[in-house]
Amino acid sequence: MRSGPGMDQRYIRNFCIIAHIDHGKSTLADRLLEYTGTLSEREMAEQVLDSMELERERGITIKLHPLRMYYTASDGQEYELNLIDTPGHVDFSYEVSRSLAAAEGAILVVDATQGIQAQTLSNVYLALEHDLQLIPVINKIDLPNADPEQVAHEIEDVIGLRAEEIIFASAKEGIGTREILEAIVQRIPPPSGDPTAPTRALIFDSKYDPYKGVIAYVRVVDGVLERGRRYRLMSNEKEIEPVEIGIFRPEMTPVERLEAGESGYVATGLKQVRDCQVGDTITLAERPATDPLPGYRPVKPMVFAGIYPVNGDDYPLLRDALDKLKLNDAALTYEPESSAALGFGFRCGFLGLLHMEIVQERLEREYGLQLLATAPSVEYHVTKTTGEVVVVDNPADLPHGSVIQAIAEPWMTITVITPARTIGAVMDLVTARRGEFVKMEYLETTGRSTTPAGGQRVLLQYDIPLSEILVDFYDQLKSRTQGYASLDYAFKEYRAGRLVKLDILVNNQPVDALSLIVDQSAAYEHGRRLVEKLRGLIPRQLFDVPIQAAIGSRVIARETVRALRKNVLDKCYGGDVTRKRKLLEKQAEGKKRLKRIGQVEIPQEAFLAVLQLGR
Secondary structure, three states: OOOOOOOOHHHEEEEEEEEOOOOOHHHHHHHHHHHOOOOOOOOOOOOOOOOOHHHHHHOOOOOOEEEEEEEEOOOOOEEEEEEEEOOOOHHHHHHHHHHHHOOOEEEEEEEOOOOOOHHHHHHHHHHHHOOOEEEEEEEOOOOOOOOHHHHHHHHHHHHOOOHHHOEEOEOOOOEOHHHHHHHHHHHOOOOOOOOOOOOEEEEEEEEEEOOOEEEEEEEEEEOEEEOOOOEEEOOOOOEEOOOEEEEEOOOEEEOOEEEOOOEEEEEOOOOOHHHOOOOOEEEEOOOOOOOOOOOOOOOOOOEEEEEEEOOHHHHHHHHHHHHHHHHHOOOOEEEEEEEOOOEEEEEEEEOOHHHHHHHHHHHHHHHOOOEEEOOOEOOEEEEEOOOOEEEEOOHHHOOOHHHEEEEEEEEEEEEEEEEHHHHHHHHHHHHHOOOEEEEEEEOOOOOOOOOOOOOOEEEEEEEEEHHHOOOOHHHHHHHHOOOOOEEEEEEEEEEEEOEEEEEEEEOOEEOHHHOEEEEHHHHHHHHHHHHHHHHHHOOOOOOOEEEEEEEOOEEEEEEEEOOOOOOHHHHOOOOOHHHHHHHHHHHHHHHHHHHHHOOOOOOHHHHHOOOOOOO
């Protein structure tokens, strides 16, 4: 078995596996590892590439994993196969696009029981944009409810790939593995880089190692990468001298050099992952390339939320935990913030809701923290009357209404694939969230049924504000379609709207962590529901506690938490009525003073109420 580079470019194949979540992508990677003898039976485990505990538990790929295999094809020639396993969730689509840029071909995995899903189509379009050779694979053909023939017709009708190109497989049972390997060798073109040109290597991922610094996962496009030479990152002009260069088998294995067309890693010695951004180009310091590889853009967070420790004393621990997590996750941003209600915490930026959920869960599990997250928000572009544009990602920071000329919010284009019988329910949901219809297409032109639910499937496309799909949109979509709908979304533009800041006042004091930016037409409904919910969550005091929803100085909804009444007449056994009246007056006076200086403790559940606002 070969262990180092130096193979002729003609016998190198770079490919990735793209699929919707849970269509068997990681299991197929296991079978390829097993068949090529990259790992022995003793070393094999379920989902080898999903090494994170969270990945195995949720059955999703969170972090992409590269891998090198050697395969002797039917023509007797040994080939070097470089696989890049990609995340399947829409939150990580930038990682997927970088993986596609590092490959010449892609295995498109479609579940034989579910057919094409929204994310499958999105990944296909991404692959076609990068001019990749697609190998369609219908997986899970061993399941009793599988219908591979109908899914094959769907791939032919919707994507336009010929039926004879489709490979039928079962990654779990190992069916079709050899056919897939042969297709990789025969159909995917070899890399076309120039080995003599100035070095250009694409960084498609990076992680932090405490001993070697930032490790960049690279695909060498032109020239060579070798130890002992100085290189430069083209986006920020930082210079590096590699500590180590190597390949993945699947653990990191050092080699002397990486040649044009090969994938591997470079231990840069840098201390910050943000210095080594995904999509950047590495070139030689003394003989740099003139143009970087195309497609680089900084990763931009889309969703923002405050993360606070339940115990205020854990603030330094939370800061250290975020510092460590940031070393391996360049997409995570955070800055300190304080809230009158929650104390000290951090305002964090995430790629999407799944990314936020994973970061919060990792902080709690790996660092033993108890955390409270505020309702997620998006980034608004606020134009003041002076013409100045400010970026606001926390509703509490929104300028006063009198100085605001316009507020623009991010809009997304969403694609929903659902059985035809649930079109009405999906349209109703999206329209209620301010969605604007773009198009509708029936996927099966021949009228064949390709879902367990039966009936034709329909692709619906809408433009919708990101803030409207943040909280419970996906759950609602799944429940209204009995779980059969799939969703994909992509950023479209910033668009000005009739947006207002909704403040929540408890005992006449605004609670910054409960502020929301909402559409003016939905403000009253939002405010009314929120104060009703809070009334049941805020404990009763010895005085009345008003809970109000307000836009500026105008209160639009109010509820009152009634006072606890202590029976001060309990110790009176009859006697003069004036004595009773004196006691009641003294109590009323005490309540007035309490109301004036009394602090209301707001429980954690109150902050979660914003998330649980049923539509």
